[in-house]
Each structure stands twice: as structure tokens, then as C-alpha cells.
Amino acid sequence: MAKNEGFVNEIADIESDFPRWYTDVVVRTKLADYGPVKGTMVIRPYGYAIWENIQRELDARFKAAGVENAYFPLLIPMSFMTKEAEHVEGFAPEVAVVTHAGGAKLEEPLVVRPTSETVIGHMFGKWVESWRDLPLRQNQWCNVMRWEKTTRPFLRTSEFLWQEGHSVYATGEEAEAETLAMLALYAEFAKNVLCMPVLTGRKTEKEKFAGAVATYGMEAMMHDGKSLQSGTTHYMGQNFAKAFGVQFTDKDGALKYGYTMSYGVSTRLIGALIMTHGDARGLVLPPPVAPVQVVIVPIAMKKEGVLEAVGALAERLKKAGIKVKVDDTDNSPGWKFNEWEMKGVPLRIELGPRDIEAGKLTFFRRDTCEKGEMGSENCEEAVKELLGAISVNLYEKAKKRMEERIVNAQTLDELLAGVDGGNFVRAGWCGERACEDKVKDFAQATARVMDEKNDMPVCVCCGKKAKRTVFFARAY
């Protein structure tokens, strides 16, 4: 079979030029395009449909867990940002500030939200009065702005879409439990919806959210072995509650501060999908979030009965709840095959006179790039099964790859060799910031998350007794 020589030239080689491959794929498959302002992007319908699918799945999970949706304002008074000392220090360099409005200079500058802990803390402070008001658990789907120096579509843009959930509890234990529960929710979602294996765990002090007591992260391994932080949850203790007066009268009559936590995932997840599953031909989308799950390519469309048969098949699959698209454009079949493969559609069905004659369908699995045949009777079930099998295979393939590329290191040289080879490196760490910094200097790798297991005896950097075992990696 021909190997698509002409077509792969449209995108850079995935092995030798992965960054280029990534942006080529994003633009060429119409997931997104660059916006007119530096660092901004337009999420085009094909990309936005993926986001809508992500939203639908996550939103259902949040609601099932008892979280309510709300919406808080884009603009935050500058003075709010300065109320939590660590928070302002962390975010000040990257906030955009509105200084003029209505043709006049504003009395107080307004910050375009980089995250909403402050304004939500302010409102929660008004709403929480009694232990009966707790827990208070709200989430918003919105945009935020962080003026980053280096940007890349989906991975890091000045403005991005996300959800941020914020909760207040009466006790620290409950808030911490929720922080871990949301991390688990994210990991389950990553596995079952994005077909993406992740490492979860607590972040080091250096890597934690500005203003948090503890940050937990979900990290995924990209095609090149680098790590992408794909979701975070934060336990704030009473830091924000004290800064914004989130107080309640407890059962015992005492006035107490609440304990808060927050959690978020963003459109970066789309970048994670692309870089986890993609291959030399382009995107490979997991069936649960693919805007088109099955594309039907008619062969010899003008021959009698072909389009009718294709239309009838599409109707049947639609009725079965499958997202189907018929490509009846004038392009040649070969062109369509390559196009839809680049766009990552999980399953393609070819239907031509030969198939109709024989009462069968020819299909192509995007994950394995293998063709097969099935009878056209009861094909709904067979297609559903195939989509399920593709999901499982994508997850298993990615999981195997990640597991094979986790190596242990005892020394800095081993650690460097590990990350140079595109691995996640497990290593002991004494807990000192200086050693973490040195690892970064030496190997351009950062502590992604701390392992629950603590089996590496000595610090990879200073050789003293290790307090934790840490996953180090180069990160996006």
C-alpha cells in the first residue's frame, strides 16, 4: 500500500520536529488558528466541539458530586489581589490590568482575572454565616488571562478557557479530602474520557499554587517524553478565608474561619490529547471526545444506489447515538482518507458498490491504521464495540509507553540521562529547595509530583537521606 508520501509533507515529522508537528497539526486540522493579538488563539469549531465534549463529561461529574455552577465577574479590583501575600507575588507578573474605561482613568485599576480565588473569596465571605451554609461548593466555566511570555495554541495562551471549582468547608480535614477527591475525579476523567493515563500526586513547595497550603497535580506524558500538567487541585487551608473574611458561626457558637480549596482544568487538555495520542499522520482523537466518531466515505458516489446506501447507514448509526459524518464532497476517496486520518476521526467506513453488492462494510481504525470488514446488518453494535475497543487500546498504548519510560535514578547524571532519553525519572529528594533548584539547573527537569511510595533511599542531588520519592521530568 502507498504510504501517503505526498500528504505527510503537510505536517512536520513527529519524531524529528515535534514542536512543529504540534502547531502544524493544530492549524492544519482546523482545531485553532492564531488570533490577531499576540498569544491569543481562535478555537475553531472542530476544536471547540472537543472542548464542549470535555465540558459535558466533566460538568456531569461535578454535578453528580454535588457541585453547583455559577458565574463570577471577569474584572477584579486590584486591591483584592494584594490581600493574600503569596498569591499576589505569584500572579502579579502575569496579570493584565484595565486602567481606563468610559473614556476616563479608573480610580482603582481592575485586574482581568488570572484565576478567581480572590473575587470568589470575597463573595463567599458575604454568603457564609453559619455552619449550616457549609460546605459551599461552586464551579464556573469561564475564560482567564495570564500574560505569558511564550505561548502555544492550547498549551499556553494569554487567554484560555477553563473551569475553576471553589469550595469552603468547616474543617481542614474535609477541605483536604475534597482536594484529593477532585484529583481522583480528574484522573478518572482522564482515563475514561481522554483515554490518557496520568500520574497524580502532591506538588513540591516550589511548584505549588501561589497562596495554597498544598497543591496536587495530574501529569501526563507527551509523545516526546515531556510532561504536561493537565489539572491541579489546591488546598488553601485558611489563607484565603482569612484574607477575605470567610467566617461562620459554628455549632458551638464560636466564630471560625472556613477552609477553602480549588481545582481546575483548562483547554490545555486539548493540547494534552493531541500530544498523547497523535502520530505521524496527525491527530488521533479518543472516541469519547471526538466531534466525529465515524466518517463515512462513499466510493464511486455517482454510481446508482451508493449515496442512498450511505445515507441509510448514516441514519442508522445516528439513531444508535454515534456521531457520524458523511463526506460527500467532490474530493477523491484517497484525499478524503488522508484528510480524515489527519483530523483524527477514530473510525472510517468506506462504502462502495463492492460493499453494497456483498452486504458488508469496509472500515479503517485510526488507532491501529488497519482495515477490516464487517457485515452491514447490525453494524450499529459492531461499530460501538469498535469505538470502545479503540478507546481501550488508546489508553493501554499510552499507559504502556508511560510505564516503560519511567526510570529510577540515584545520581544527577542518571537523572540527566533519563530525561534526555525522554523519560520520567523517579528519584529520592531530601526536601530542600536548593536540591530541587540544582536538578533544574543540571537537567532542565522539574519535580512534577511526589510519589506516594517512598522507596528511593537518598537524595539524587545531595546524597543525604531522602524524605520523598519524586517524579522529575522536563515539562511543557
Add this chain to the structure above:
RNA sequence: CGAGGCGUAGCGCAGUUUGGUAGCGCGCUUGGUUCGGGACCAAGAGGUCGUGGGUUCAAAUCCCGUCGCCUCGACCA
């Protein structure tokens, strides 16, 4: 902010060295033949050459300025 690169038709580029009618491929439009791995024929449409100034009979091309974007670093979901 540091270092590189690029702005010429929707996209990708050539033309700039040596100033002289604005080009190529793909895409797009119309008609026709095709259709099982990027088909073909014919006819068309489309550009203040990023932008401001300067030199010149003449500037995409030379000079000065300026703006924007991309990539790579330091910072980050």
C-alpha cells in the same frame, strides 16, 4: 526580557545580490470526465509587496525608522 527567523494572492513560497510591466505551486470559481489511498482537462477570479519616510526618471528590490508574528530560552494551567 535575551537570541534567532519571517512579513509579496486564502495558504506555502520565488523574485531583493545587480532597481525597469507582479510570478510559481496549492487552494478557490465555472463546465466536463473521474472515484477502493491526496485524479484529470479546459476556462477564469484574486496582490495599495506589513507600515512610515528617504534616494531615484523609476523601488517588492537600495537607505533610515517603525509595527507585527513565529521559534527557542528564563516564568507559568
